[in-house]
Amino acid sequence: MKIAxxxxxxxxxxxxxxxxxxxxxxxxxxxxxxxxxxxxxxALRLKEGSGDGEVVLVSMGPASALDAIRKAxxxxxxxxxxxxxxxxxxSDLVATSYVLAAALEREGADLILFGQQAADxxxxxxxxxVADRLRxxxxxxxxxxxxxxxxVHGKRQTEFGYDVIDAPLPAVVAVSDAINEPRYPSxxxxxxxxxxxxxxxxxxxxxxxxxxxxxxxxxxAVLALGAPAPRGESRTIEDDGAAxxxxxxxxxxxxxx
Amino acid sequence: xxTLVFLEHHGGELLSGSLGVLAKAASLGEAHAAxxxxxxxxxxxxxxxxxxxxxxxxxDPALEAPLPQPRVxxxxxxxxxxGVDNLLFAxxxxxxxIAAALAARLEAGLNWQLTDLVVEGxxxxxxxxxxxxxxxxxxxxKQAPRLALFRSGAFDPVETGGQATVEAVTVSFxxxxxxxxxxxxxxxxxxxxxxxxxxxxxxxGRGLGGPESFTVIEELAAALGxxxxxxxAVVDAGWYPYSTQVGQTxxxxxxxxxxxxxxSGAIQHKVGMQGSGVIIAINKDPNAPIFEFCDLxxxxxxxxxxxxxxxxxxxxxxx
Numbered sequence: 001m002k003i004a005x006x007x008x009x010x011x012x013x014x015x016x017x018x019x020x021x022x023x024x025x026x027x028x029x030x031x032x033x034x035x036x037x038x039x040x041x042x043a044l045r046l047k048e049g050s051g052d053g054e055v056v057l058v059s060m061g062p063a064s065a066l067d068a069i070r071k072a073x074x075x076x077x078x079x080x081x082x083x084x085x086x087x088x089x090x091s092d093l094v095a096t097s098y099v100l101a102a103a104l105e106r107e108g109a110d111l112i113l114f115g116q117q118a119a120d121x122x123x124x125x126x127x128x129x130v131a132d133r134l135r136x137x138x139x140x141x142x143x144x145x146x147x148x149x150x151x152v153h154g155k156r157q158t159e160f161g162y163d164v165i166d167a168p169l170p171a172v173v174a175v176s177d178a179i180n181e182p183r184y185p186s187x188x189x190x191x192x193x194x195x196x197x198x199x200x201x202x203x204x205x206x207x208x209x210x211x212x213x214x215x216x217x218x219x220x221a222v223l224a225l226g227a228p229a230p231r232g233e234s235r236t237i238e239d240d241g242a243a244x245x246x247x248x249x250x251x252x253x254x255x256x257x
Numbered sequence: 258x259x260t261l262v263f264l265e266h267h268g269g270e271l272l273s274g275s276l277g278v279l280a281k282a283a284s285l286g287e288a289h290a291a292x293x294x295x296x297x298x299x300x301x302x303x304x305x306x307x308x309x310x311x312x313x314x315x316x317d318p319a320l321e322a323p324l325p326q327p328r329v330x331x332x333x334x335x336x337x338x339x340g341v342d343n344l345l346f347a348x349x350x351x352x353x354x355i356a357a358a359l360a361a362r363l364e365a366g367l368n369w370q371l372t373d374l375v376v377e378g379x380x381x382x383x384x385x386x387x388x389x390x391x392x393x394x395x396x397x398x399k400q401a402p403r404l405a406l407f408r409s410g411a412f413d414p415v416e417t418g419g420q421a422t423v424e425a426v427t428v429s430f431x432x433x434x435x436x437x438x439x440x441x442x443x444x445x446x447x448x449x450x451x452x453x454x455x456x457x458x459x460x461x462g463r464g465l466g467g468p469e470s471f472t473v474i475e476e477l478a479a480a481l482g483x484x485x486x487x488x489x490a491v492v493d494a495g496w497y498p499y500s501t502q503v504g505q506t507x508x509x510x511x512x513x514x515x516x517x518x519x520x521s522g523a524i525q526h527k528v529g530m531q532g533s534g535v536i537i538a539i540n541k542d543p544n545a546p547i548f549e550f551c552d553l554x555x556x557x558x559x560x561x562x563x564x565x566x567x568x569x570x571x572x573x574x575x576x
Contacts, residue, residue, distance in 0.1 A: 016388070017387070017388065017392060017394070022394075035506075092366065092367075093357060093360050093361075093366075093367050094360055094361065094364055094365070094366060094367075097357075097360075097361050098361075101361075116506070117506075121387075122369075122370055122387070122505075123369060124353055124369075125353055125354075125356070125357035125360075125367065125369060126357065127354075127357075128325060128353070128354040128355070128356075128357035128358040128361075129357045129358060129360055129361035130361075131326075131358065132326075132329065132357075132358035132359075132361040132362050133361050135431070135433045136433055136436075137326065137433055137434075137436035137437040138325065138326060138354065138358070138437065139437055140325075140350065140353075140354050141350050143499075153440075155443075156350075157350070157499055157500075158323070158349075158350045158351070158500075159267075159349055159350060159451060159453060159500060159508070160267055160444060160451065160500065161442065161443050161444040161500060162442075162443040163322070163323065163439050163441070163442050163443070164439065164440045164441040164442075164443065165324070165437055165438065165439055165440070166437070166438050166440055167436055167437035167438070168436055171436075171437075177506055178499065218366070218399070219360075219364065219365055219366030219367075219398060219399050219400060220366035220367065220368055220396060220397065220398055220399065221396070221397045221398070221399060222394055222395070222396055222397075223382060223395040223396065223397045224394075224395040225392055225393070225394055225395070226392070226393045226394075226395065227392065227393065228386060228390060228391070228392070228393050231550060231552065232552065233552075234548075234549075234550070234551060234552055234553075234554065235552070235553055235554065236543075236548050236551075236553075236554035236555075236556060237553075237554070237555055237556070238543075238555075238556045238557065239555050239556060239557025239558065239561070239562055243539075243555040243557050243562050244562050244563075244565035244566040244568075244569055245565075245569060246553075246555075247537060247553065247555065247562075247566055248566065248569045248570065248573060250537070250553050251514070251570075252573075254514075254535055256457070256513060256514045256535060257570065257573055257574075
């Protein structure tokens with residue numbers, strides 16, 4: 001079975017938005033989006049469980065995203081494809097899904113896995129857009145997953161409990177971070193990662209129209225940045241036995257009782 | 258300006274988060290609603306009472322399970338046949354999938370995690386807290402239809418008592434949209450309202466010491482008429498169900514009152530609850546970060562403060 005895992009490089013440490021470009025500052029050290037490690041782990045477990053298959057990482061970003069990709073290769077993925085093109089910078093959901101779907105189409109994987117969100121944009125949306133472009137069944141927020149008889153099967157976490165969902169392969173699946181505990185790469189894995197095939201492709205190689213990618217192809221825009229409204233006065237008291245009474249008085253004052 | 262709102266329902270009731278978004282839509286102009294499901298025609302009238310002038314109803318067995326893809330087909334068809342300027346959603350596991358897939362299907366812009374939508378200089382602008390809510394980003398759309406997902410509790414429902422025209426829509430579904438099936442629905446045991454819907458939330462963290470201590474949290478929540486929430490640490494430890502988890506990997510809530518008991522207030526939790534109206538924190542550690550962003554902080558033992566508070570609230574309510 002061939003499994004494609006979509007991974008993303010996110011900025012390490014304190015994040016900031018560049019006031020000039022109004023884009024996330026990606027100049028610093030990059031890290032593998034932590035939620036993607038769950039998807040990589042799940043792919044590796046499926047491959048190990050079945051005894052054969054291939055795990056391909058698919059990503060989109062600047063050339064420096066290879067640093068983050070190598071972390072996932074070090075965990076055990078077989079190879080990677082990075083779509084990197086100046087014309088793809090600043091892509092929103094519509095543009096990103098257009099590019100990523102083309103890269104995934106070329107791979108023709110039986111299963112496409114995503115992590116549950118991007119730590120930088122708090123986005124939890126890309127898989128659904130990609131599944132629609134690829135016209136494949138979609139299951140998101142899976143807290144466990146098994147493959148049997150050409151179907152993927154698992155428990156989807158929702159606001160109300162769990163829905164048990166089944167879908168035929170090929171399918172697009174986003175896993176919850178509750179699904180597993182990602183492994184740490186071994187020293188051997190880290191050393192071996194550099195030698196694994198790491199394709200870097202541009203939009204042209206995928207036959208994509210640059211006008212539909214990047215800022216040009218995006219349908220949303222960042223207009224301005226502002227500071228959040230400050231919270232009102234804050235008060236802290238030590239409990240001397242009367243704190244419960246003070247809370248009740250406060251709730252009454254705020255008309256919450 | 259015509260705005261279509263996707264109304265999510267569960268257990269035969271429209272979710273108040275969706276109705277809140279409908280109220281926002283009505284404040285912008287003509288508000289229409291979409292109710293999609295199986296045996297849901299009765300919910301259409303309900304939508305009229307909350308501000309929709311027209312309700313599109315797709316009543317089809319293919320929409321029985323809460324799965325996104327057939328709903329994408331339904332909404333795409335409504336948008337194509339009737340045209341809308343804006344298509345708005347209250348954020349949820351289901352709604353996020355639908356909105357994102359529709360963005361691709363309609364080649365339309367989607368902004369998410371919004372807390373407000375305003376008209377500035379004749380253009381619609383979304384307010385999106387980002388980077389741990391340390392900054393508010395103004396986001397826009399280059400063209401219609403504009404798609405948006407709003408954080409839970411962004412708007413309150415407004416009962417207008419109006420009546421909507423109901424239009425039944427028949428949808429032809431894509432094969433791939435019907436490929437996934439729900440085999441079983443496992444509800445988690447819950448008492449009282451869900452945390453996205455609750456106006457009052459009492460939350461417990463590691464400071465409780467163990468799962469048995471959630472009883473004191475539940476008792477306070479019951480006395481206040483609120484819901485119980487938990488931090489990631491205690492959900493991971495198996496003390497409380499995932500459906501109650503607030504924070505970066507759980508839910509974002511914004512009740513009128515949030516009582517945090519034994520919660521340190523790490524950034525991962527903070528982003529899920531700092532939009533709450535009033536935050537009260539009870540924690541033994543005077544250096545806990547939560548004291549930096551609560552309205553009233555109590556440094557003390559929750560095992561002593563919370564039961565006393567429960568008794569006082571009960572007395573107050575009884576009197």
